[in-house]
Amino acid sequence: MSAGLFALLDDVAALARVAAASIDDVGAAAGRASVKAAGVVVDDTAVTPQYVAGVAAKRELPIIKKIAIGSIRNKLIIILPLALLLSQFLPWLLTPILMCGGAFLCYEGAEKIWEKLSGHQVEADEATLEITPEREKEMISGAIRTDLILSAEIMVISLNEVADQPFLARAAILVVVAVGITVLVYGVVAMIVKMDDVGLRMTMFRSGLAQRFGHALVKAMPKLLAVISVVGTAAMLWVGGHILLVGLDDLGWHPPYEFVHHLEEQVHHAVSGVGAALGWLVNTVASAIMGLLVGAVVVAIMHFLPFGHGAEKAH
Numbered sequence: 001m002s003a004g005l006f007a008l009l010d011d012v013a014a015l016a017r018v019a020a021a022s023i024d025d026v027g028a029a030a031g032r033a034s035v036k037a038a039g040v041v042v043d044d045t046a047v048t049p050q051y052v053a054g055v056a057a058k059r060e061l062p063i064i065k066k067i068a069i070g071s072i073r074n075k076l077i078i079i080l081p082l083a084l085l086l087s088q089f090l091p092w093l094l095t096p097i098l099m100c101g102g103a104f105l106c107y108e109g110a111e112k113i114w115e116k117l118s119g120h121q122v123e124a125d126e127a128t129l130e131i132t133p134e135r136e137k138e139m140i141s142g143a144i145r146t147d148l149i150l151s152a153e154i155m156v157i158s159l160n161e162v163a164d165q166p167f168l169a170r171a172a173i174l175v176v177v178a179v180g181i182t183v184l185v186y187g188v189v190a191m192i193v194k195m196d197d198v199g200l201r202m203t204m205f206r207s208g209l210a211q212r213f214g215h216a217l218v219k220a221m222p223k224l225l226a227v228i229s230v231v232g233t234a235a236m237l238w239v240g241g242h243i244l245l246v247g248l249d250d251l252g253w254h255p256p257y258e259f260v261h262h263l264e265e266q267v268h269h270a271v272s273g274v275g276a277a278l279g280w281l282v283n284t285v286a287s288a289i290m291g292l293l294v295g296a297v298v299v300a301i302m303h304f305l306p307f308g309h310g311a312e313k314a315h
Helices: 002-036 038-052 057-089 091-118 120-126 133-161 167-202 208-250 255-270 275-304 309-314
Strands: none
Touching (some): 208 275
16 A cells, blocks of 8 residues: 555656646746747837826826736737637648738838828827826727737747647647736836836935936936837837748748848858847848838828828828
8 A cells, every 4th residue: 555655656746747847848938939029029018108198197007907907818818719729720820910910010110100200290299188087998998909919919929939839838838928928018017107206206205315316217207218119119120020021931932031041141150259149130120121111111001092091081
């Protein structure tokens, strides 16, 4: 009996070791998948603070909380089941879907640049609306809709990185990615939007050092938000362009990707020490240029052709 008990304990210990190894594998794979989606994560982090612009300070965190809950629902209830079903039964559709999302990111990035250059962004900023409860609901709904697209891109990029894993492992990895990235993005957003409040509070401290630091935080906020906006726009173009380059290569049209890869390899081997970093930079810039070109075409279609946004505004 004791021998049987010890054998059972050995089996349990073996299973525990296997489970622990599996958890480690899932965590490592989720980490790798999240890194691949980093560009979209930066974009998501840069986009979200605009939804609390002009909102009373006491409503900022509640709004971010509601958007974060909507983001989790997007990822776990809508995107995850669809992505897993596609990867299991129609894996060839993942690349075209990923490319559609990439084209959308290119469009978003190019449109931000066009609005900045044309002055439309200033007009929109000046036409601020009173933040009523109804307006707040509209803002939250709009943020969750935008998050759906960005979350889909994050999840499909992550899924593409672990497509060789068994079905249950894929599901576990994507759940970890979904929860981890949502906590990261909206945690950072919450800290960003409350920085000015923290700074104002510190200006009331008796310590001169704390007061100076508080004033510095308040002054830094507009600059920080401007930097985040620029980084977010660049990330949209870079990630979107790279997705399109890789997607075209996967679908059989190799010249664009091979050209960029050749440039990257040349720079990598031509410069000692920092060649790898410069090669990555070449790939990134080339991807961003690709993203800007594609995005500019879509912006032109959406704003200047009879069926685009420009026609709607004219009416």
